[in-house]
Amino acid sequence: MAFSKEITAFGERSVAIGSSVAGSVIITGDHNIAVEESGTIRRDVEITPGKRVLSQDQAFERIGAAIRSNLIQLEQNINQLRKESEQFFRLTLIFASLGFCVVIGSVILLLFSQVTAGVVSSITSIIPEVTAFLFFQKDKELRTMIERYHQQILDSQRVLTMVDVAETVTDKQARDKLKQEIIHKVLGVESDK
Numbered sequence: 774m775a776f777s778k779e780i781t782a783f784g785e786r787s788v789a790i791g792s793s794v795a796g797s798v799i800i801t802g803d804h805n806i807a808v809e810e811s812g813t814i815r816r817d818v819e820i821t822p823g824k825r826v827l828s829q830d831q832a833f834e835r836i837g838a839a840i841r842s843n844l845i846q847l848e849q850n851i852n853q854l855r856k857e858s859e860q861f862f863r864l865t866l867i868f869a870s871l872g873f874c875v876v877i878g879s880v881i882l883l884l885f886s887q888v889t890a891g892v893v894s895s896i897t898s899i900i901p902e903v904t905a906f907l908f909f910q911k912d913k914e915l916r917t918m919i920e921r922y923h924q925q926i927l928d929s930q931r932v933l934t935m936v937d938v939a940e941t942v943t944d945k946q947a948r949d950k951l952k953q954e955i956i957h958k959v960l961g962v963e964s965d966k
Contacts (some may be wrong), residue, residue, distance in 0.1 A: 833952045836959050837936040844929045851922045854915050861912035868905035872898050932959060 875898035883891035935955050942948040957963065 830952070832956050833936070833939070836956065837933065840929050840932050840936070844926060844933070847922050847926050847929065851919055851926065854919045854922065858912050858915040858919065861908050861915060865905050865908040865912060868901045868908060872901035872905060875901060 875894055879891045879894035879898060882894055932955070935958075939948060939951045939955060942951055
């Protein structure tokens with residue numbers, strides 16, 4: 774079964790990602806960057822025939838398109854996690870309430886001298902309380918993931934803002950330098966100052 778992924782690029786100079794930049798040389802001005810198949814990044818690479826070469830503008834457009842695509846996916850993931858967290862929180866409340874009711878019932882049985890039934894009831898109240906605790910732990914885990922996704926969304930939006938601001942710079946040299954710095958930042962390569 775073949776799967777297809779729809780990618781939409783925005784803006785007047787939009788481009789869609791056809792593949793990763795692995796195995797490519799990105800032209801960034803004085804210091805070309807190579808992204809090897811393993812993901813390793815090398816600087817100051819010579820351009821030789823046969824290497825796939827991306828211009829700085831192509832790399833920049835791919836970064837913007839990739840960030841937009843990732844941002845959409847992150848937003849979908851965070852919405853799904855919120856729904857799941859809400860369900861687990863509801864289940865936590867239900868089972869905690871059930872456990873509490875069983876404990877109250879046990880106390881009432883003990884007050885009416887039904888010691889055996891009260892003790893058995895008290896012991897069985899452990900089951901819903903443990904279940905509530907497990908649902909609470911899962912909800913806590915989901916909320917941690919939501920926070921992590923939220924941080925990734927903020928980081929992605931920051932990169933998109935940098936991309937959009939770079940496109941507004943009218944001086945070509947300054948714009949190219951800014952694009953180069955953004956590419957270096959996204960790839961995790963220290964730029965020359």
